[in-house]
Amino acid sequence: xxxxxxxxxxxxxxxxxxxxxxxxxxxxxxxxxxxxxxxxxxxxxxxxxxxxxxxxxxxxxxxxxxxxxxxxxxxxxxxxxxxxxxxxxxxxxxxxxxxxxxxxxxxxxxxxxxxxxxxxxxxxxxxxxxxxxxxxxxxxxxxxxxxxxxxxxxxxxxxxxxxxxxxxxxxxxxxxxxxxxxxxxxxxxxxxxxxxxxxxxxxxxxxxxxxxxxxxxxxxxxxxxxxxxxxxxxxxxxxxxxxxxxxxxxxxxxxxxxxxxxxxxxxxxxxxxxxxxxxxxxxxxxxxxxxxxxxxxxxxxxxxxxxxxxxxxxxxxxxxxxx
Amino acid sequence: xxxxxxxxxxxxxxxxxxxxxxxxxxxxxxxxxxxxxxxxxxxxxxxxxxxxxxxxxxxxxxxxxxxxxxxxxxxxxxxxxxxxxxxxxxxxxxxxxxxxxxxxxxxxxxxxxxxxxxxxxxxxxxxxxxxxxxxxxxxxxxxxxxxxxxxxxxxxxxxxxxxxxxxxxxxxxxxxxxxxxxxxxxxxxxxxxxxxxxxxxxxxxxxxxxxxxxxxxxxxxxxxxxxxxxxxxxxxxxxxxxxxxxxxxxxxxxxxxxxxxxxxxxxxxxxxxxxxxxxxxxxxxxxxxxxxxxxxxxxxxxxxxxxxxxxxxxxxxxxxxxx
Numbered sequence: 001x002x003x004x005x006x007x008x009x010x011x012x013x014x015x016x017x018x019x020x021x022x023x024x025x026x027x028x029x030x031x032x033x034x035x036x037x038x039x040x041x042x043x044x045x046x047x048x049x050x051x052x053x054x055x056x057x058x059x060x061x062x063x064x065x066x067x068x069x070x071x072x073x074x075x076x077x078x079x080x081x082x083x084x085x086x087x088x089x090x091x092x093x094x095x096x097x098x099x100x101x102x103x104x105x106x107x108x109x110x111x112x113x114x115x116x117x118x119x120x121x122x123x124x125x126x127x128x129x130x131x132x133x134x135x136x137x138x139x140x141x142x143x144x145x146x147x148x149x150x151x152x153x154x155x156x157x158x159x160x161x162x163x164x165x166x167x168x169x170x171x172x173x174x175x176x177x178x179x180x181x182x183x184x185x186x187x188x189x190x191x192x193x194x195x196x197x198x199x200x201x202x203x204x205x206x207x208x209x210x211x212x213x214x215x216x217x218x219x220x221x222x223x224x225x226x227x228x229x230x231x232x233x234x235x236x237x238x239x240x241x242x243x244x245x246x247x248x249x250x251x252x253x254x255x256x257x258x259x260x261x262x263x264x265x266x267x268x269x270x271x272x273x274x275x276x277x278x279x280x281x282x283x284x285x286x287x288x289x290x291x292x293x294x295x296x297x298x299x300x301x302x303x304x305x306x307x308x309x310x311x312x313x314x315x316x317x318x319x320x321x322x323x
Numbered sequence: 324x325x326x327x328x329x330x331x332x333x334x335x336x337x338x339x340x341x342x343x344x345x346x347x348x349x350x351x352x353x354x355x356x357x358x359x360x361x362x363x364x365x366x367x368x369x370x371x372x373x374x375x376x377x378x379x380x381x382x383x384x385x386x387x388x389x390x391x392x393x394x395x396x397x398x399x400x401x402x403x404x405x406x407x408x409x410x411x412x413x414x415x416x417x418x419x420x421x422x423x424x425x426x427x428x429x430x431x432x433x434x435x436x437x438x439x440x441x442x443x444x445x446x447x448x449x450x451x452x453x454x455x456x457x458x459x460x461x462x463x464x465x466x467x468x469x470x471x472x473x474x475x476x477x478x479x480x481x482x483x484x485x486x487x488x489x490x491x492x493x494x495x496x497x498x499x500x501x502x503x504x505x506x507x508x509x510x511x512x513x514x515x516x517x518x519x520x521x522x523x524x525x526x527x528x529x530x531x532x533x534x535x536x537x538x539x540x541x542x543x544x545x546x547x548x549x550x551x552x553x554x555x556x557x558x559x560x561x562x563x564x565x566x567x568x569x570x571x572x573x574x575x576x577x578x579x580x581x582x583x584x585x586x587x588x589x590x591x592x593x594x595x596x597x598x599x600x601x602x603x604x605x606x607x608x609x610x611x612x613x614x615x616x617x618x619x620x621x622x623x624x625x626x627x628x629x630x631x632x633x634x635x636x637x638x639x640x641x642x643x644x645x646x
Contacts, residue, residue, distance in 0.1 A: 001415050006407075006441050013422035014429070014436050027437035029402050031456055034355045038437060040452055042406040044444045079352050083365040083450045084329075085408075092324050099336035106337065113337050114350035114361060118329050121367045122445045127406045129363055129452030133354055 025208065026069050028134065028141050035139055037075045037132035041065035045124035050169045050187055055094040057188050059101025059126065060108075065211060066130035067109045068192035068264040072209040073141050074201020075132035076194065077111035082128050085121025098126075109192065142204035142268065147225035151205050151269035153293040154278075156196040158237040159214050160253070161186035163260025164245055173249040179241035186263070193266045199285045200268070203278040207268035213261040215303065219316045221267065223301030231293035231314065233307045258305075259317050269295060348531065349392050351457065351464050358462055360398045360455035364388035368447035373492045373510055378417040380511050382424025382449065383431075388534060389453035390432045391515035391587040395532040396464050397524020398455035399517065400434035405451050408444025421449075432515065465527035465591065470548035474528050474592035476616040477601075479519040481560040482537050483576070484509035486583025487568055496572040502564040513587045520589050522608045526601040530591035536584040538626065542639045544590065546624030554616035554637065556630040581628075582640050592618060 001009070010016070026039040043049070043062040053061070059082075067077050082102060086095065106113050111130065134141055165187035167173035168180055175183060192209070201207065206225055210217045214236075222229045238257055246253045270278050275291070282289035296304075303314040324332070333339070349362040366372070366385040376384070382405075390400050405425060409418065429436050434453065457464055488510035490496035491503060498506060515532070524530065529548055533540045537559075545552045561580055569576045593601050598614070605612035619627075626637040 001418055003441050003443075006409065006418055009418060010405075010422050010425070010439065010441075013419075013426050016436075016438070025438065027402065027404065029437060029454070031354050031359060031401075031454075032357045034357070036354060036359075036454070038402060038404060038454065040404040040406045040438070040440050040450070042408055042440050042442045042444075042448075042450060044408055044442045046445060047443050078354075079350065079361060081350065081361060081363040081452055082333075083363045083406075083452075085365055085367055085448055086329065095324055095329055095332060096336075099333050102333070103336050113339075114352060115339065115348065115363070116333065117363050117365050117450075118326050118333075119365045119367045120326075120370050121365075121448060122369060125365070125408055125444060125448050125450075127363070127365060127440075127448075127450035127452075129361075129404055129406075129450075131352070131354075131359070131361065131454070 035134040040129040042127040055097030056101030059098040060105040062126040063105035068209040070132045071197035080130040082116040085125035142207040144224035146206040147269040151295040156266040162263040204268040215258040228299030358457040363452040365450040378420030379424030382421040383428040385449040386428035391532045393455045394520035403453040405439040408448035465530040467547035469529040470592040474618040479589040485586040486579040527591040538581040551622030
């Protein structure tokens with residue numbers, strides 16, 4: 001079974017498919033008059049930690065993943081727990097590094113770490129679980145299922161730095177000084193789009209973060225909402241220097257943009273009627289807001305990419321572990 | 324660094340020592356007018372899963388650990404997330420077993436599993452994080468730090484089944500039919516003392532569960548409360564047949580009772596002035612309540628065991644991973 005199949009099995013067995021949220025989306029629960037957002041994310045060294053990432057950056061990233069999921073729904077983190085699986089003989093200096101990373105992330109993203117658990121494990125595992133206070137009970141939280149025909153697909157930033165950064169760190173791809181710095185930084189020091197999400201979520205009909213890659217993210221929204229999405233490839237923002245980087249390393253730009261991962265941009269849909277207001281508000285808040293396509297019709301969860309006058313179905317391939 | 328040292332480092336770095344709860348105790352957080360209890364527990368196959376435990380029992384146990392921590396504070400579970408690290412090639416039937424176990428535990432312990440995360444990992448890892456609604460803001464939750472001189476040390480049940488069960492499952496220790504059944508069941512199908520904790524917590528000045536073993540638990544309470552505890556070994560309830568089991572297998576009864584682990588009894592202190600009422604209430608609720616000792620004075624966290632007229636300091640040895 002691959003990750004998607006496992007998620008589907010668990011969701012079905014636990015009755016999550018009948019609910020508004022999927023197994024891997026944030027959970028929304030009521031507590032008195034308040035709504036809580038509840039999310040966990042497990043980071044595993046062998047699959048989630050690229051070469052060159054320091055222990056404190058690993059710990060920080062485990063917090064980023066949860067904070068980014070909450071940010072995509074417009075929710076600020078409140079408290080977190082960190083469960084650690086630590087290999088036998090893991091150096092003390094690395095353990096101190098992890099502690100430093102949690103402390104740094106706590107300050108940087110405004111989340112109080114209130115406890116945790118430690119265990120011995122055959123490799124380093126960090127599971128972060130986070131609670132966000134999402135407001136009063138009548139507040140609407142965007143799920144993955146709310147995209148409707150006519151909605152505009154928007155993103156918070158450029159795609160391609162993280163996948164390029166991984167190629168540089170893992171495969172030794174060559175890059176110019178400036179591009180290399182930004183690409184590597186986007187891998188080692190990712191940042192959740194908290195300001196964007198918290199400001200803009202009120203306009204979203206559906207949303208999620210792009211940590212499993214842009215294509216996976218678009219397919220997830222299309223499938224959960226039962227719609228067909230059309231993306232205008234020329235409108236997807238890409239970093240300056242991406243094409244040159246791809247050419248020099250014999251890589252495909254489209255793959256770097258659509259099938260990367262570890263990117264913490266927000267991908268959302270906004271009803272067409274609210275788009276003008278959303279644009280004005282983003283400008284006022286000094287935020288980039290890129291419209292990259294639209295929801296064209298009800299459907300079975302297809303994503304089509306338009307480049308000039310040609311259209312092709314986007315390959316549904318991103319960050320699937322296992323299988 | 325061993326587990327205790329790691330916990331201390333993290334607690335210090337994250338400022339948790341200045342708070343009421345430690346890193347590994349449940350976290351108490353405010354949400355509007357309510358109090359939430361927040362707890363995580365990581366289960367790692369190589370250290371936490373004894374031979375003979377089926378996948379559905381492993382999943383169930385990951386829920387038991389958190390539910391037991393909440394129960395020791397008198398709090399019922401509300402919602403949980405489950406993060407899974409699954410080895411490559413892990414059989415589908417086992418994955419279905421895990422899903423069945425989560426479903427069973429959800430019904431058995433009254434907790435709604437609202438989401439999770441799946442990853443590939445070199446061994447099976449399950450991290451459960453749980454929220455309990457602990458009541459309104461003025462409710463007092465027993466910490467580990469509230470034991471005071473004069474308090475009575477109480478437990479919810481017998482000690483020795485789980486350690487014996489592990490000896491049977493792992494080392495092939497011999498046992499009579501009846502004892503074997505109960506001992507093995509206490510390992511494979513542990514149950515949190517939810518009824519006991521929820522009924523009795525109003526009397527507790529301090530409490531925790533005994534999942535790391537009775538001695539570790541008593542030392543933890545003594546240290547956190549800065550007191551000296553005196554245990555009357557003859558009053559510690561043990562299973563019928565424990566001495567025979569120990570004798571036949573050349574094991575030490577004291578070790579089986581004090582230095583086991585994986586037991587989910589509740590260990591608490593009750594102020595002497597409230598003890599009579601607590602006894603009456605336990606009887607009314609049809610619950611066993613065993614007084615096994617008392618807090619004798621302020622101190623540095625010592626635990627002394629009295630057997631007849633001899634007294635010796637209890638060895639502080641239980642379930643410490645790593646090191």
